[in-house]
Amino acid sequence: MKHTLISSPLQGFTDFRFRNAFQQFFDGMDIFYAPYIRFNGKMEIKSVYQKDLQLKNNNTLTVIPQVMTCNADEFIFAANYVLSLGYKELNWNLGCPYPMVTNKGMGSGLIADPEKIDRILDRVHSETNIVVSMKMRMGYEHCGEILHAFPVLEKYPIKNVGIHTRIGKQLYKGGVDLEGFQKCIDSTNLKLYFNGDITTVARFEEMAARFPSIDHWMLGRGLIADPFLPSMIKNQTHEYPDNRMEIFSKYHDTLFSACEQKLTGEKAVIRKMLSYWEYFAATFPNAKREIKKLTKVKKFVDYDDAVRAVLECEVAAVN
Ligand SMILES: Cc1cc2nc3c(=O)[nH]c(=O)nc-3n(C[C@H](O)[C@H](O)[C@H](O)COP(=O)(O)O)c2cc1C
Structure with missing residues (x-):
């Protein structure tokens, strides 16, 4: 099977400078999700996000912008902004686990509110031509939350759902929930991407064997730790180059x-x-x-x- 590898965004790490440095020296990464755009009470895109997304700063890369919001107006504003730059897709962050975010009903704090997700997606799809993809955890409190969100997502032409196989409450602690991810696979026909703790070729191979229907894999911290990882996965080798x-x-x-x-x-x-x-x-x-x-x-x-x-x-x- 042909596997697609995606750089999972890390705010503060995987900006355009990192992405270009990676691309100059390494292979294997097919798509880079940019770290999220977040609004600060005003309807404007901060200059740091503008710089990160400008095509001239990303001209050798396939980049997908991301937004983190629980407000349809902000989502639509961000969608129109990225469309104006020439992007076709905007990824929606329903994964961020930090209480400062989740207490405001954003990030993984929104997963348990399918009605609100529905209202936002309805407006986004009726008022813009943006292609929407999702990046989610499996829930905030428990991994069943995402299962209740799937029927809402299925109403829309959602391109894919990247799932960080933890719940928000865990932050980054504890292991990933592979049984929970299997339940996700069994519960929806949405295109799912796997994310979480792929840090070695062996781990990738283990996940690929366990989830044979998955062909898109998101690498976050593992990519920063080991920039050789994507090409080693693609070349099916456990050996680093001599140099x-x-x-x-x-x-x-x-x-x-x-x-x-x-x-x-x-x-x-x-x-x-x-x-x-x-x-x-x-x-x-x-x-x-x-x-x-x-x-x-x-x-x-x-x-x-x-x-x-x-x-x-x-x-x-x-x-
Ligand atoms: C410092 C830090 C910043 C992050 N920023 C983002 C972000 O901007 N958008 C997002 O969707 N996920 C963000 N994440 C989550 C990662 O993209 C990824 O989902 C998570 O680290 C699990 O994957 P991994 O085990 O491959 O790292 C961040 C994670 C960390 C540790």
Whole structure:
């Protein structure tokens, strides 16, 4: 079966700079969901989202914008904005688990309210030509919530439903609920995408064997931790290329330059890069001591030395 791989959005991580750096050095990712557009009381698209979605910043990538809202007017405003840029599809975030969001009836806090989902989708489909896709958890309180939302979604030409196989209350803790995902498959004819904890080729293979009807897979934290993962999945190999560290090093330096362009001051750039290293660390198991040192640096020169030490340590360990 041909598998399609999708970059699951991470606000603060997978902006256009990250997406372009990835695309310059790696293969295998078919589609990139952009992190959500969110409104702040005003009917305007913040400049940071505008920049992230402009076609000139994404010209080698297939990107799908995303919105997080529980308000039809905001949804329609975002839809018209992305249509004006040339996009055809807008993904609706019903997955965000944070109480600041869910307490306002947004993100995964909206899954248990099918009537409201219905009212919003009705207006969006009657007032715009946007193609709508969904990104959901299985519920906020329990995984049965999504099953009650399916009949509403089935009334509309929803392109697909990407499911992060947890409930909102879990945040990112605990395991994914694979039995719950099977129930989703058994309960709807909507096109479902799988999302959650795909961090290795072996894990992908396990999920692909368990859910043979699924051919779209969303990779979030696993993609940041290991940018080689999509091409290894596509090439059905568990082996990294021989020049893995050389490629990673160039990718890292490109990401670093991109952060330098975006942020002001050594501290801010290092802080941002260290947030990526929280994910990268999983694929440098032999350099724990060096990574600990890296997390303490304050200046670019020290950062650079510390990164080289991490890469050299990992190379020495695997050779
Ligand atoms: C820091 C962070 C930011 C996220 N931002 C978004 C977002 O903007 N939109 C979205 O749909 N999901 C967002 N997610 C959820 C991920 O896209 C993904 O669904 C989740 O991490 C589970 O997949 P994974 O195990 O492959 O990472 C975010 C997750 C994290 C950890």
